[in-house]
Amino acid sequence: KANATKECFQNGTWAVAEYATCMLDISGRNDSINNVYVSKTLSVRIIYDVGFSITTIVLILALAIFVQLKSLRCLRNSIHCNLFLAFIFS
Numbered sequence: 489k490a491n492a493t494k495e496c497f498q499n500g501t502w503a504v505a506e507y508a509t510c511m512l513d514i515s516g517r518n519d520s521i522n523n524v525y526v527s528k529t530l531s532v533r534i535i536y537d538v539g540f541s542i543t544t545i546v547l548i549l550a551l552a553i554f555v556q557l558k559s560l561r562c563l564r565n566s567i568h569c570n571l572f573l574a575f576i577f578s
Contacts, residue, residue, distance in 0.1 A: 492505050492506060492507050493505065493506075543575075544576060547575055547576050548576065550568075550572060551569055551572045551573065551576070554568065554569050555569070
């Protein structure tokens, strides 16, 4: 809700902006707003971690299946195995 402004002088230079009012506004926000922001950030992080873990486990499982079953060996599956390894290592 706060604003920061910069003044442009006639010689083309800019004055230093004063951001202190913006910082005070952020720190002076209601605690419930800060709690909502923190809980949303935590929720997103949990969803990210769970999704990343599930993806990694499934990729390892698929790689194990491709390696164990010799009947599935072909160029296309070899390319997929390399792709799975690249995703796992990244």
